[in-house]
Amino acid sequence: MPEVTYFKPAGVPLAGLNEVVLSVDEYEAVRLVDLEEIGQKKAGKKMKISQPTLSRLLKSARKKISDAIINGKAIKIQGGDYKLVQIRQTRGRGLGLGRGRMRGFGAGPGGVCKCPECGYEEPQVRGQPCRSKKCPKCGALMVRALE
Numbered sequence: 690m691p692e693v694t695y696f697k698p699a700g701v702p703l704a705g706l707n708e709v710v711l712s713v714d715e716y717e718a719v720r721l722v723d724l725e726e727i728g729q730k731k732a733g734k735k736m737k738i739s740q741p742t743l744s745r746l747l748k749s750a751r752k753k754i755s756d757a758i759i760n761g762k763a764i765k766i767q768g769g770d771y772k773l774v775q776i777r778q779t780r781g782r783g784l785g786l787g788r789g790r791m792r793g794f795g796a797g798p799g800g801v802c803k804c805p806e807c808g809y810e811e812p813q814v815r816g817q818p819c820r821s822k823k824c825p826k827c828g829a830l831m832v833r834a835l836e
Contacts, residue, residue, distance in 0.1 A: 802822055
C-alpha cells in the first residue's frame with residue numbers, strides 16, 4: 690500500500706474539490722513502469738498480470754492523473770483488484786529490489802535527518818526520505834546524514 694493515499698491541489702478548499710479515484714493496481718502499474726522504469730512485460734510478471742492488462746491499467750491511470758492535474762482535481766488511491774505480499778527478508782534486510790545505486794537500500798540502515806540551516810537532527814525513519822521533511826525548528830528541508 691502507498692504511504693500517501695490522497696493528493697490535492699494547494700490552495701483549493703477540500704469541500705469544493707472534485708476527485709479522481711486511482712485504484713491500487715493502477716498506482717502499482719504507474720510506479721513500476723514510470724517511476725522504476727521497468728518494461729511492461731516484466732512489470733506485468735511482477736504484478737502477475739498479462740502485459741495487455743498492464744497496458745490497460747497504465748492507460749486508465751495516466752488519463753486519471755492527467756485529468757486531476759489539468760482540471761485541478763484531487764487524486765485518491767483506493768480499491769482495485771490487488772493482493773498484498775510480504776517481501777522476503779535476507780539477513781534482516783529486504784531484498785533491495787530498487788533501481789538506485791544501493792539497489793533499494795537508500796543510504797543503508799541507520800542515519801539521521803539533519804537540517805542544513807540550523808543543525809537540528811532526528812533519526813531517519815525507513816521509507817520516509819529526509820528530503821521530504823521540514824525542520825521543526827526553522828522550516829528548512831532536511832537532508833540525510835549518516836551517523
